[in-house]
Amino acid sequence: xxxxxxxxxxxxxxxxxxxxxxxxxxxxxxxxxxxxxxxxxxxxxxxxxxxxxxxxxxxxxxxxxxxxxxxxxxxxxxxxxxxxxxxxxxxxxxxxxxxxxxxxxxxxxxxxxxxxxxxx
Amino acid sequence: xxxxxxxxxxxxxxxxxxxxxxxxxxxxxxxxxxxxxxxxxxxxxxxxxxxxxxxxxxxxxxxxxxxxxxxxxxxxxxxxxxxxxxxxxxxxxxxxxxxxxxxxxxxxxxxxxxxxxxxxxxxxxxxxxxxxxxxxxxxxxxxxxxxxxxxxxxxxxxxxxxxxxxxxxxxxxxxxxxxxxxxxxxxxxxxxxxxxxxxxxxxxxxxxxxxxxxxxxxxxxxxxxxxxxxxxxxxxxxxxxxxxxxxxxxxxxxxxxxxxxxxxxxxxxxxxxxxxxxxxxxxxxxxxxxxxxxxxxxxxxxxxxxxxxxxxxxxxxxxxxxxxxxxxxxxxxxxxxxxxxxxxxxxxxxxxxxxxxxxxxxxxxxxxxxxxxxxxxxxxxxxxxxxxxxxxxxxxxxxxxxxxxxxxxxxxxxxxxxxxxxxxxxxxxxxxxxxxxxxxxxxxxxxxxxxxxxxxxxxxxxxxxxxxxxxxxxxxxxxxxxxxxxxxxxxxxxxxxxxxxxxxxxxxxxxxxxxxxxxxxxxxxxxxxxxxxxxxxxxxxxxxxxxxxxxxxxxxxxxxxxxxxxxxxxxxxxxxxxxxxxxxxxxxxxxxxxxxxxxxxxxxxxxxxxxxxxxxxxxxxxxxxxxxxxxxxxxxxxxxxxxxxxxxxxxxxxxxxxxxxxxxxxxxxxxxxxxxxxxxxxxxxxxxxxxxxxxxxxxxxxxxxxxxxxxxxxxxxxxxxxxxxxxxxxxxxxxxxxxxxxxxxxxxxxxxxxxxxxxxxxxxxxxxxxxxxxxxxxxxxxxxxxxxxxxxxxxx
Numbered sequence: 001x002x003x004x005x006x007x008x009x010x011x012x013x014x015x016x017x018x019x020x021x022x023x024x025x026x027x028x029x030x031x032x033x034x035x036x037x038x039x040x041x042x043x044x045x046x047x048x049x050x051x052x053x054x055x056x057x058x059x060x061x062x063x064x065x066x067x068x069x070x071x072x073x074x075x076x077x078x079x080x081x082x083x084x085x086x087x088x089x090x091x092x093x094x095x096x097x098x099x100x101x102x103x104x105x106x107x108x109x110x111x112x113x114x115x116x117x118x119x120x
Numbered sequence: 121x122x123x124x125x126x127x128x129x130x131x132x133x134x135x136x137x138x139x140x141x142x143x144x145x146x147x148x149x150x151x152x153x154x155x156x157x158x159x160x161x162x163x164x165x166x167x168x169x170x171x172x173x174x175x176x177x178x179x180x181x182x183x184x185x186x187x188x189x190x191x192x193x194x195x196x197x198x199x200x201x202x203x204x205x206x207x208x209x210x211x212x213x214x215x216x217x218x219x220x221x222x223x224x225x226x227x228x229x230x231x232x233x234x235x236x237x238x239x240x241x242x243x244x245x246x247x248x249x250x251x252x253x254x255x256x257x258x259x260x261x262x263x264x265x266x267x268x269x270x271x272x273x274x275x276x277x278x279x280x281x282x283x284x285x286x287x288x289x290x291x292x293x294x295x296x297x298x299x300x301x302x303x304x305x306x307x308x309x310x311x312x313x314x315x316x317x318x319x320x321x322x323x324x325x326x327x328x329x330x331x332x333x334x335x336x337x338x339x340x341x342x343x344x345x346x347x348x349x350x351x352x353x354x355x356x357x358x359x360x361x362x363x364x365x366x367x368x369x370x371x372x373x374x375x376x377x378x379x380x381x382x383x384x385x386x387x388x389x390x391x392x393x394x395x396x397x398x399x400x401x402x403x404x405x406x407x408x409x410x411x412x413x414x415x416x417x418x419x420x421x422x423x424x425x426x427x428x429x430x431x432x433x434x435x436x437x438x439x440x441x442x443x444x445x446x447x448x449x450x451x452x453x454x455x456x457x458x459x460x461x462x463x464x465x466x467x468x469x470x471x472x473x474x475x476x477x478x479x480x481x482x483x484x485x486x487x488x489x490x491x492x493x494x495x496x497x498x499x500x501x502x503x504x505x506x507x508x509x510x511x512x513x514x515x516x517x518x519x520x521x522x523x524x525x526x527x528x529x530x531x532x533x534x535x536x537x538x539x540x541x542x543x544x545x546x547x548x549x550x551x552x553x554x555x556x557x558x559x560x561x562x563x564x565x566x567x568x569x570x571x572x573x574x575x576x577x578x579x580x581x582x583x584x585x586x587x588x589x590x591x592x593x594x595x596x597x598x599x600x601x602x603x604x605x606x607x608x609x610x611x612x613x614x615x616x617x618x619x620x621x622x623x624x625x626x627x628x629x630x631x632x633x634x635x636x637x638x639x640x641x642x643x644x645x646x647x648x649x650x651x652x653x654x655x656x657x658x659x660x661x662x663x664x665x666x667x668x669x670x671x672x673x674x675x676x677x678x679x680x681x682x683x684x685x686x687x688x689x690x691x692x693x694x695x696x697x698x699x700x701x702x703x704x705x706x707x708x709x710x711x712x713x714x715x716x717x718x719x720x721x722x723x724x725x726x727x728x729x730x731x732x733x734x735x736x737x738x739x740x741x742x743x744x745x746x747x748x749x750x751x752x753x754x755x756x757x758x759x760x761x762x763x764x765x766x767x768x769x770x771x772x773x774x775x776x777x778x779x780x781x782x783x784x785x786x787x788x789x790x791x792x793x794x795x796x797x798x799x800x801x802x803x804x805x806x807x808x809x810x811x812x813x814x815x816x817x818x819x820x821x822x823x824x825x826x827x828x829x830x831x832x833x834x835x836x837x838x839x840x841x842x843x844x845x846x847x848x849x850x851x852x853x854x855x856x857x858x859x860x861x862x863x864x865x866x867x868x869x870x871x872x873x874x875x876x877x878x879x880x881x882x883x884x885x886x887x888x889x890x891x892x893x894x895x896x897x898x899x900x901x902x903x904x905x906x907x908x909x910x911x912x913x914x915x916x
Contacts, residue, residue, distance in 0.1 A: 011588035016514035028166050039676040041869050048588045055340030062339040069412050100169035113389045
């Protein structure tokens with residue numbers, strides 16, 4: 001059985017996306033952020049100790065992991081795409097027009113719509 | 121807009137109109153646009169630029185404009201894409217859209233896509249669907265960007281209506297494509313809402329039955345069932361099936377693929393996409409964007425799904441050919457044939473024993489364990505990306521955790537481990553098994569062999585991207601609640617520590633066996649955690665700091681308690697409303713499941729219909745279901761009249777409707793059969809009972825809003841209190857996030873930082889007793905050069 005192990009998934013960079021007020025420095029995601037408030041952090045860590053698989057976690061944590069994964073996969077995907085096109089290091093220096101063009105290109109190549117940036 | 125802004129806008133539009141007539145220059149238009157933005161303090165930020173880029177991009181690719189997006193763009197806005205400048209301005213009088221993009225400098229680029237031909241063939245309309253679309257009443261919007269509506273017929277049955285002319289994000293080809301996708305899913309045995317396609321004077325219209333009481337899938341509860349269609353979704357290229365409420369769970373727990381507009385040749389918002397034979401590429405993409413969902417599958421599940429798809433290939437291809445979609449039939453046929461590429465991908469494995477073991481270059485002990493200077497840490501910290509300390513601490517790069525990786529490089533902790541043969545390894549274990557470990561490496565991010573080679577042979581050390589107990593390289597210690605296991609090569613696999621490593625490796629992964637050197641400095645998890653809690657760089661009064669931290673912890677517990685009350689409130693309310701409405705959710709689920717499990721097309725050896733009898737099913741089961749919901753079933757001669765407690769609508773089923781010549785129907789010759797009378801009964805139950813129960817629950821919840829409001833206010837007050845304490849805490853220290861140690865202090869609530877903290881302190885590893893609640897301990901390894909590993913790995 002290859003069910004995902006909680007600590008192999010929920011203890012990495014996804015934590016940053018879940019508890020951040022602004023999940024990405026590259027993409028203006030829309031939604032209620034942070035996905036989880038800071039007061040949930042202790043309980044989140046305790047659940048990493050207590051549970052071994054995602055299905056064992058409470059619903060609020062599972063929903064947060066799904067949203068966090070969505071944000072992470074698009075954000076990390078965009079960063080990898082920028083890196084491939086040698087634009088990652090300079091991205092922050094671009095103006096909004098240039099940033100928007102790159103983002104729309106990335107979304108288009110990956111068949112993602114603007115609605116993908118809305119995290120519900 | 122106020123009058124001044126209206127006047128300025130009108131002036132700009134006049135200039136745009138004159139530009140379109142050739143009466144003024146581009147420069148004047150652009151200047152007027154800039155002046156408008158300044159005077160109205162227009163927000164020209166990233167959100168607006170994204171809309172501009174999308175609109176222009178769609179124009180270039182011939183996609184119809186989205187009216188909402190077009191309204192937001194200021195005339196005179198320019199955009200350069202691939203060296204071509206476009207300007208947004210008024211179109212020629214009499215044009216369909218008042219504004220559009222115009223090329224200023226041409227490079228011969230610009231292609232339009234052909235619209236798909238609307239199917240001329242009208243599918244035989246299901247008798248449960250309305251004959252006349254004009255009799256439908258619009259109830260509301262269905263959500264999404266394609267302009268779908270919820271409509272109701274004269275009997276009160278509700279549908280989701282998608283029209284090819286509803287918005288800029290759909291078209292006739294898109295609607296027809298979704299109809300085809302629904303047909304194919306139906307044929308493959310996956311649930312979609314009952315649907316029909318109409319031709320409304322040249323506009324394609326699809327109605328899908330609206331299913332009441334649907335909810336979003338919950339990862340732990342529903343994902344396993346949802347991903348039983350993973351291979352089908354891959355073949356269908358339905359990329360966002362698990363997102364945006366495209367998959368829902370009905371009141372009986374069935375997974376319903378309610379929106380398949382993004383399948384086959386079309387994207388969710390109406391644009392065409394590449395749909396070719398490369399099903400492996402689709403599979404890899406599906407995994408990348410749906411890792412939580414995918415994690416509910418093992419290789420055996422996927423191989424079974426592939427077998428199922430193959431068994432249905434001929435029917436799917438034949439159906440598509442017969443309905444005039446020969447090109448699509450060919451592509452889908454090839455995609456199913458190419459599922460063999462996915463099989464190969466799942467089964468890929470190679471051995472590494474023959475890789476030569478090269479000598480290592482290590483730093484001296486003095487260099488490895490010296491105190492790192494503030495300047496050295498500052499140099500690493502400042503060079504790392506991240507807009508705040510937290511962002512920098514959790515930043516990952518090609519070596520995993522970046523800050524940790526660089527601190528370990530500075531110490532020489534990243535040097536290669538000592539690699540030995542299997543025989544040498546077991547001799548060392550026999551001499552001292554104390555620090556033996558197993559590390560499970562899975563294939564998800566790279567294949568298992570790549571991960572093994574990276575750990576054993578490559579100079580770059582990968583420090584991982586997951587860190588439940590601190591950043592570092594994780595391994596399972598070969599112990600049992602702290603007591604060392606003593607094994608040899610014949611019996612080590614029986615230990616739970618090895619089994620746990622195997623679980624982490626998963627099917628297709630590998631397990632590396634190793635030891636940590638005797639002289640390695642290992643700190644216990646509780647000790648390093650306590651050390652970090654005591655760590656208060658720059659604190660004026662450390663005791664005061666700890667007091668405030670304690671107060672924050674108490675407030676967190678209080679908030680958690682309030683949240684629990686909010687969560688339970690909803691559960692109890694739902695139970696009370698359903699009881700009042702006589703709605704038994706689990707009985708309704710059983711009913712739906714039983715109907716779905718019957719093969720209505722079954723015939724016996726003599727070719728006679730082999731379905732439950734009228735007495736057993738209609739008089740028996742269906743009557744029981746209705747009574748379970750507080751209703752009545754009156755049995756007459758050859759018929760049963762059903763009534764429900766919350767509706768005046770009755771449902772009558774007679775023996776001829778149930779078992780007559782035309783009682784068993786199919787959506788197409790290859791689709792599963794269904795019983796028309798039973799379908800009608802189910803629809804009646806949903807409209808007159810299930811839907812009403814959910815509506816009553818929603819109304820009750822809305823009316824109890826003040827109680828929820830009070831709890832939310834308490835929660836909000838506690839959160840305000842917490843924010844004030846955070847400010848007090850910040851004031852009590854001089855530490856900001858401009859240094860690495862400051863960032864660690866500020867973010868000590870995140871367990872991930874423990875690994876970095878331990879590495880700065882000079883520890884080689886952290887030992888976590890009963891990690892993840894398991895019998896064995898974990899090692900969080902920081903100094904790879906202190907490892908001794910066998911070059912013989914166990915493949916899973």
